[in-house]
Amino acid sequence: MKLNENGVDHSKIPNSYVPFRNGIMLAIAGAVAEKESAIGIAIGVVEDDSSGYPDCREEFISTFEKSLYLGTKAGNIKIFRPLVNLQKSQIVSEAIKLKVPLYLTWSCYQQENKACGVCDSCRLRLNGFKIAGEKDPILYIN
Template sequence: MKETIKKAVCIMSGGMDSTLAAYMMKKEGYEIVGVHFNYDQRTQAKELECFEAICKELEVKEKYVLDLDFFAKLGASALTDKNIDVPTSGVEEGVPVTYVPFRNGIFLSMAAAIAEKEGASVIAIGVVEEDSSGYPDCRENYIEAMQRAINLGTKDETNIEIKMPLVHLKKSEIVQEAVNLGVALELTWSCYKNEDAACGVCDSCRLRLNGFEKAGVTDPIKYE
């Protein structure tokens, strides 16, 4: 009897969190289907380069790189609108200007279509609720609601679980787990501003550096 291959569609930005989530799925015995989005974000070229390198490292056979011009036309985020500065002071109130409206909802919807086509039982996403930037589309109850909606809107025989293995971890715990799993952290990128050397002062760089410091680990990427 032929063994059924377990597949996980992994939404992979090239960042540390989504990369760790993909490594965790591989450890659980899933064949990884990598999905990456180019949405005219400031560090699009670097993120794509990281995604390709990480897929090679994980020996991903099937991958999708999807181009979306929607977010650039929409604007409303410092990541996609060059007229809005990426904040570097670290003192933003409320939802940051780097929030991209409903991004994870759109990404999950597209990943669901891929999962149904590929016969995957899992979509993995590296959302972090407790120690993140405060994005509303990274909340556990929101992702659970998306899972219900996806299963209502797909074929009866389609049953997809959205795994979010990092949702309750702090950044330092993510760094430690990545080290434990042998994640190629030097291939990951978190900076919102730069593509050559990370700025070290944007919200994402601050969270990353703080996580490495608290974990007692040296970040292998280059900073300005």
């Protein structure tokens, strides 16, 4: 196990990691939010059972929120992250309760017509549905 000084285990970061993706999206969204005088932005990161992506951690999001406070004229843009401390199965259960059209959601990093079912993102999604006792409504290759 190779931890960097921030406590991130680099050996657990999968090759599907996109360098600083959430940081880039939060920076752009923060700029738009300031221009539009919005009170905040939202992101659907999940820390507990995500793949170990460093930019899905509560610590990263809260630190980025401080950067938005310090780096914007508005100084009051919040980052809403309602899923960050939930398990995938809890998200599935809540989505079904709220009648979210889950057949319109997508997680696969490998395919665009049918999900592969084997990439990290598919495995996490399928496991969340399994633990929640629900059937994933999207199509899979296998």
